Amino acid sequence: MSIVAAVEFAEKNKARFVEELKALLRIPSISTDPERVGDVRRAAEFVAAELTRIGMENVRLIETTSASHANGHPLVYADWLHAAPKADGAAAATVLCYGHYDVQPAEPLDEWKSPPFEPTERDGNIYARGAVDDKGQMWMHVKALESLFAADGGRLPVNVRVIVEGEEEVGGEGIAAFVREHGDVLKADVALVSDTEMFAADLPTLCVGLRGMIYTEIEARGARTDLHSGMYGGAAPNPFVALAQVIAKLKDVDGKILIPGFYDKVATPTDAELKAWKALPFDEEHYRETEVGSVALTGEAGYSVLERTWARPTVDVHGMPGGFIGAGAKTVIPAKAVAKVSMRLVPDMTPAESFAQYKAYVESLTPKGIVLEVRMIHSGDPIVVSTDNPYVKAATDAMHEVFGKETVFVRGGGSIPIVGDFVRELKIPTVMMGFGLPDDNLHAPNEKFHLANFYRGIESIVRFLSGVGA
Amino acid sequence: MSIVAAVEFAEKNKARFVEELKALLRIPSISTDPERVGDVRRAAEFVAAELTRIGMENVRLIETTSASHANGHPLVYADWLHAAPKADGAAAATVLCYGHYDVQPAEPLDEWKSPPFEPTERDGNIYARGAVDDKGQMWMHVKALESLFAADGGRLPVNVRVIVEGEEEVGGEGIAAFVREHGDVLKADVALVSDTEMFAADLPTLCVGLRGMIYTEIEARGARTDLHSGMYGGAAPNPFVALAQVIAKLKDVDGKILIPGFYDKVATPTDAELKAWKALPFDEEHYRETEVGSVALTGEAGYSVLERTWARPTVDVHGMPGGFIGAGAKTVIPAKAVAKVSMRLVPDMTPAESFAQYKAYVESLTPKGIVLEVRMIHSGDPIVVSTDNPYVKAATDAMHEVFGKETVFVRGGGSIPIVGDFVRELKIPTVMMGFGLPDDNLHAPNEKFHLANFYRGIESIVRFLSGVGA
Numbered sequence: 010m011s012i013v014a015a016v017e018f019a020e021k022n023k024a025r026f027v028e029e030l031k032a033l034l035r036i037p038s039i040s041t042d043p044e045r046v047g048d049v050r051r052a053a054e055f056v057a058a059e060l061t062r063i064g065m066e067n068v069r070l071i072e073t074t075s076a077s078h079a080n081g082h083p084l085v086y087a088d089w090l091h092a093a094p095k096a097d098g099a100a101a102a103t104v105l106c107y108g109h110y111d112v113q114p115a116e117p118l119d120e121w122k123s124p125p126f127e128p129t130e131r132d133g134n135i136y137a138r139g140a141v142d143d144k145g146q147m148w149m150h151v152k153a154l155e156s157l158f159a160a161d162g163g164r165l166p167v168n169v170r171v172i173v174e175g176e177e178e179v180g181g182e183g184i185a186a187f188v189r190e191h192g193d194v195l196k197a198d199v200a201l202v203s204d205t206e207m208f209a210a211d212l213p214t215l216c217v218g219l220r221g222m223i224y225t226e227i228e229a230r231g232a233r234t235d236l237h238s239g240m241y242g243g244a245a246p247n248p249f250v251a252l253a254q255v256i257a258k259l260k261d262v263d264g265k266i267l268i269p270g271f272y273d274k275v276a277t278p279t280d281a282e283l284k285a286w287k288a289l290p291f292d293e294e295h296y297r298e299t300e301v302g303s304v305a306l307t308g309e310a311g312y313s314v315l316e317r318t319w320a321r322p323t324v325d326v327h328g329m330p331g332g333f334i335g336a337g338a339k340t341v342i343p344a345k346a347v348a349k350v351s352m353r354l355v356p357d358m359t360p361a362e363s364f365a366q367y368k369a370y371v372e373s374l375t376p377k378g379i380v381l382e383v384r385m386i387h388s389g390d391p392i393v394v395s396t397d398n399p400y401v402k403a404a405t406d407a408m409h410e411v412f413g414k415e416t417v418f419v420r421g422g423g424s425i426p427i428v429g430d431f432v433r434e435l436k437i438p439t440v441m442m443g444f445g446l447p448d449d450n451l452h453a454p455n456e457k458f459h460l461a462n463f464y465r466g467i468e469s470i471v472r473f474l475s476g477v478g479a
Numbered sequence: 480m481s482i483v484a485a486v487e488f489a490e491k492n493k494a495r496f497v498e499e500l501k502a503l504l505r506i507p508s509i510s511t512d513p514e515r516v517g518d519v520r521r522a523a524e525f526v527a528a529e530l531t532r533i534g535m536e537n538v539r540l541i542e543t544t545s546a547s548h549a550n551g552h553p554l555v556y557a558d559w560l561h562a563a564p565k566a567d568g569a570a571a572a573t574v575l576c577y578g579h580y581d582v583q584p585a586e587p588l589d590e591w592k593s594p595p596f597e598p599t600e601r602d603g604n605i606y607a608r609g610a611v612d613d614k615g616q617m618w619m620h621v622k623a624l625e626s627l628f629a630a631d632g633g634r635l636p637v638n639v640r641v642i643v644e645g646e647e648e649v650g651g652e653g654i655a656a657f658v659r660e661h662g663d664v665l666k667a668d669v670a671l672v673s674d675t676e677m678f679a680a681d682l683p684t685l686c687v688g689l690r691g692m693i694y695t696e697i698e699a700r701g702a703r704t705d706l707h708s709g710m711y712g713g714a715a716p717n718p719f720v721a722l723a724q725v726i727a728k729l730k731d732v733d734g735k736i737l738i739p740g741f742y743d744k745v746a747t748p749t750d751a752e753l754k755a756w757k758a759l760p761f762d763e764e765h766y767r768e769t770e771v772g773s774v775a776l777t778g779e780a781g782y783s784v785l786e787r788t789w790a791r792p793t794v795d796v797h798g799m800p801g802g803f804i805g806a807g808a809k810t811v812i813p814a815k816a817v818a819k820v821s822m823r824l825v826p827d828m829t830p831a832e833s834f835a836q837y838k839a840y841v842e843s844l845t846p847k848g849i850v851l852e853v854r855m856i857h858s859g860d861p862i863v864v865s866t867d868n869p870y871v872k873a874a875t876d877a878m879h880e881v882f883g884k885e886t887v888f889v890r891g892g893g894s895i896p897i898v899g900d901f902v903r904e905l906k907i908p909t910v911m912m913g914f915g916l917p918d919d920n921l922h923a924p925n926e927k928f929h930l931a932n933f934y935r936g937i938e939s940i941v942r943f944l945s946g947v948g949a
Contacts, residue, residue, distance in 0.1 A: 239893025
């Protein structure tokens with residue numbers, strides 16, 4: 010029976026799978042860094058070569074130049090479309106496996122216990138930038154496909170297309186344009202995305218909702234050139250003070266966003282969903298202590314942590330470039346400063362409307378002597394995916410086999426814009442079956458992937474693809 | 480007559496003087512940069528070698544290690560104490576010539592039209608980091624001394640001590656400790672400091688008051704490690720948002736500082752001083768347009784620009800290190816962020832009391848979930864110097880000879896802490912005779928020194944030293 014054979018193959022080859030993943034993790038494919046363009050492409054070629062080796066067809070890099078997007082990082086495409094009809098005689102289904110091979114920057118480098126691009130095993134985990142987000146999870150797809158090919162003489166139980174992008178961490182504009190303009194190339198019945206996490210160790214989890222986002226910059230310009238704060242302090246506008254005044258007015262001290270109209274389209278989760286969230290094994294004090302580690306949690310009064318991170322919009326500031334940031338003292342009034350500000354959006358907010366509300370509000374706050382410019386860097390739609398389809402059942406059945414437990418349905422606070430594109434452009438649902446853990450340090454120093462979950466993920470995907478094909 | 484001979488010597492040698500200055504400006508003696516320790520020492524040695532060559536005695540580098548200050552940059556000391564008694568038979572006076580050989584960092588480098596450490600002449604100016612602050616002005620002292628030695632067979636008209644420091648731009652802790660602990664070495668009747676500017680081109684100026692300062696850092700810590708803003712946004716405290724909330728409460732929108740008690744000790748300038756300031760050739764709109772270049776000036780309502788920059792305290796933010804400041808987007812909630820905040824102080828405020836008020840107020844503003852640490856980086860006393868002494872008369876007479884105009888008395892907005900140390904520890908007045916211009920881009924890209932003022936400065940100092948010795 011090919012499922013058993015595939016699972017056995019994966020079990021026997023798991024050490025090799027990890028070594029291959031390490032080779033991929035050594036490539037610093039930081040998509041936001043213009044100096045890493047070559048490394049990003051090298052990661053794409055690495056993935057394409059492996060897809061070819063395991064038996065996928067039509068493997069190619071697709072350049073993402075389009076009307077709206079020039080000189081991006083390439084997509085990796087592959088397919089295998091020769092699956093036998095289903096047991097009931099219906100045509101074989103097609104699964105679109107999505108992942109991304111690009112990673113976040115690794116700064117601050119001095120906080121990594123082992124270097125971010127020298128993958129290191131410690132305590133049953135593999136530590137590296139991209140370990141869980143998303144190289145490790147994308148590699149589960151590739152290794153599940155390899156195991157299925159190996160178990161059945163070079164055949165798969167279902168039609169499969171693979172699309173792996175290199176711009177997820179910078180907004181995914183290239184794949185969005187490709188899906189919009191060449192959706193037929195990706196024609197499928199369901200998408201499989203493994204870029205989320207499990208609610209807790211050993212608790213199989215499907216993510217059925219994601220926040221969207223708008224990532225912006227506010228640039229404040231004051232004097233024409235940098236000025237000495239002794240000579241000009243008291244007369245020249247200070248861009249950092251101006252940005253502070255603006256930022257302080259984005260939220261009140263209770264975490265309520267003050268942008269007019271921002272909450273108008275916010276949909277309340279269903280009673281059933283809220284009830285299910287309350288039943289999840291989650292202790293806010295434990296979360297504060299072990300995951301966040303701050304003296305107190307923050308956020309909108311009157312909402313639980315899960316509601317605040319899954320179903321409420323937020324504002325965060327990520328960095329404020331400009332001025333003097335070295336050691337010691339420099340008495341400069343900088344000519345300009347920037348605040349990198351993002352907002353998480355929830356259904357039924359839209360990036361376009363939310364950005365317009367934000368921009369108008371920020372501009373209305375312009376401090377004296379300052380010129381503000383508000384720029385959108387990238388955005389993603391919030392989404393809620395349906396749980397009422399056979400693919401979700403195939404996923405929960407697969408994970409029940411592997412974990413021996415019922416699957417919990419959660420939402421994610423982060424944004425995976427491509428899931429919205431699949432809904433809108435391809436009209437297909439997405440199964441978000443992720444195997445990260447809450448303490449995997451996504452986007453932070455010491456990112457890791459729990460190796461047991463890497464193996465369980467491969468087995469779950471083997472069983473899911475077999476289930477969809479059955 | 481030796482004054483005429485000295486002035487002639489300076490005139491004949493001015494091209495060489497500029498070439499020597501260029502050699503000094505090529506040394507990137509950035510005192511705040513730990514990687515420039517060797518360059519800073521090289522600048523000290525350059526100055527010491529020239530003082531020896533022109534005929535100064537007891538030339539030496541003095542290490543600034545003391546109980547309160549370890550491993551600083553060296554002082555350069557020299558003296559010549561063989562002056563003949565005055566015309567009236569009184570013992571010769573001793574002038575303490577002060578300057579500094581260290582410079583500010585040159586960032587942002589891409590805004591310099593010529594590289595900061597490749598001095599370049601354009602339009603009658605010499606462009607380089609340190610051109611006017613203070614290498615160029617300190618070099619005027621050295622060249623005035625050389626001219627006097629040359630004109631009078633290796634003698635000076637007055638006793639002279641020279642002290643040149645290498646930590647002015649980082650707070651001058653080393654020289655402060657030296658003056659406090661070894662004041663006898665610097666025993667003098669008056670100090671001459673050329674580290675200020677003229678009120679306008681061709682308008683001889685003495686600076687008779689300086690603001691003090693406290694330069695601080697506020698560190699805000701939230702989560703234990705950097706977190707993903709998608710997953711934790713809405714629950715984890717954001718250090719930048721917290722700092723913005725604090726900074727926004729330091730001043731109201733009319734520029735009034737909100738720190739309780741901060742204005743209590745602020746002394747109002749005398750009516751005579753305010754009247755003299757009103758008579759100065761100063762147009763606020765012209766200043767806004769040509770010097771600041773912002774769409775409007777800012778600062779405390781109800782005070783003129785000169786009052787605001789000379790006689791009122793201020794708050795400025797210089798930079799906010801932390802988080803992600805690269806190009807593009809990184810969705811991080813940083814574990815910590817820092818704001819570099821300084822305050823200018825005026826008589827009769829004291830750094831210790833002002834810092835205590837500020838620290839208590841900032842801590843009282845601590846946002847939820849955040850731990851704040853408020854640190855003093857360095858400080859300087861505000862001072863007002865007396866105009867009622869023969870040295871001020873010698874200075875105004877000297878500049879009248881050179882410029883053909885009466886001297887105006889102004890204050891400076893910046894801090895020269897050593898002047899306070901001279902008053903407090905040595906009990907001597909300071910003549911602040913500076914030859915910078917308001918558009919010399921102090922501490923900013925494209926710093927320059929007007930070469931005509933370099934020459935007029937040398938002549939003014941020749942005449943001043945001769946006048947004090949007469």
